[in-house]
Amino acid sequence: MNNNYINEITNRRSIYNLGKNVSLTQDELVDIIEEAIRQSPSAFNSQSVRAIILFDKAHDEFWEGTLDILHGEVPNETAFENTKNKVEGSFKSGVGTVLFFTDEKIIDKLKNDFPIFSDNIDMFGEHALGIANANVWTALASAGVGASLQHYNPIVDKFVQDHFDVPANWTLKSQMPFGSIEAPADGKDFMTDEDRFRVIK
Template sequence: MKSDYLNLLKQRRTIYNLGKNVSQSPDEIIDLVEQVIKESPTAFNGQSTRAVFLFGKNHDRLWKIVEERLKSEVPSEEAYQNTVNKIENSFRAGFGTILFYKDEDVVKGLQEAAPLYADNFPNWSEQTQGNINLGTWITLAENGIGASLQHYNPLIDELVRKEFDIPENWTLRSQMPFGSIEAPAGEKEYMSDEDRFKVFK
C-alpha cells in the first residue's frame, strides 16, 4: 500500500511558534494555495470558497484588529494579557495569514438550482472549507511552512470586512496564520481505535 499522502498528513501539525524566516516569496505561496483551492473537490462543483492573502503590514493589521476586539470579550486583565501575548508571539509573529471565506451567493444559487438538495448546500459548503483548509495546511507543511487554523469569526467579521474591503456576500470561516517553524509541535495524542472505529467484514 502506498503511504505518501499519509506521510504528508502526519507532517501537518498545529504550529504556534511561527516566524518570518520563510524562503518562499509571497507570490510563490499565493500561487501554491490558489492551486490547492482550485483543485479541491466541491459539491456540484460549486466552488464557494474565497481566500484573502495578507502579508506585511496587512498581516499585522489583522492581528491588531483581533487583539483590540478581544479586549471587551476576555474576562480579566490577566487573561487579556495572555491573549495579547499569544497573538503577538504566535500569530502576528508569522509570515502571513490566509482568510478563508464562504461566498453566500454561490450557496444560494445552488439551492435555487437544485431545490431537492437545498438544505444540504450550507453543510456541503462547510465540507468544502474543510477540504481546502486541510489541503492548504498539508501543502504548506510539505514546503516546510508551519501553520495553525484559527476561528475568531464572527467577532472580527465586520471590522475585517471594512479594513480589507471584503464583499458583503462573503462570510469569514477561518484564519490561517503561517510562517517558519520556530519550534515543533508537541506529541500528538490519539483516542483509542476501539472508540473511534467500527469494522464489519
C-alpha cells in the same frame, strides 16, 4: 504503511511558534495557497471557497485589529494579556495569514438549483471549506511552512469586511496564520481504533 499522501498529512501539524524565516517568496507562497484551494473539491463543483492572503502591513493590521476587538471581549486585563501573548507570539509573528470565506451567493444558488438538497447545502459548503483548509495547511507543511487554523469569527467579521473591503456575500469562516517553524508541535495522542472505527464485511 508506505503512502506518500498519508506521510504528508501526518507531517501537517498545528504550529504555534511561527516566525518570518521562510525561504519561499510571497509569490511562491501565494501559488501554493491558491493552487491548493483551486484543486479542492466542492459539492457540484460549486467552488464556494474564497480567500484573502495577507502579508506585511495587512497581516499585522489583521492581528492588531483582532487584538483591539478582543480587548473589549475578555473579562479582565490578565485574560487580555494571555490572549495578547498568544496572538503576538503565535499568529502575528508569522509571515502571513490566509482568511477563508464562503461565498453565500454560491450557497444560495445551490439551494435554488438543487431544492431537494437545500437543507444540507450549508453543510456541503462547510465540507468544501474544511477540505480547502486541510489542503492549504498540508501543502504549506509539505513546503516546510508551519501553520495553524484559528476561528476569531464572528467577532472580527465587521472589522475584516470594512478594513479589507470584503464583498458582503463573503462570510468569514477561519484564519490560518503561517510562517517558519520556530519550534515543533507537541506530541499528538489518538483515541483507540476500537472507539473510532468499524469495519463491516
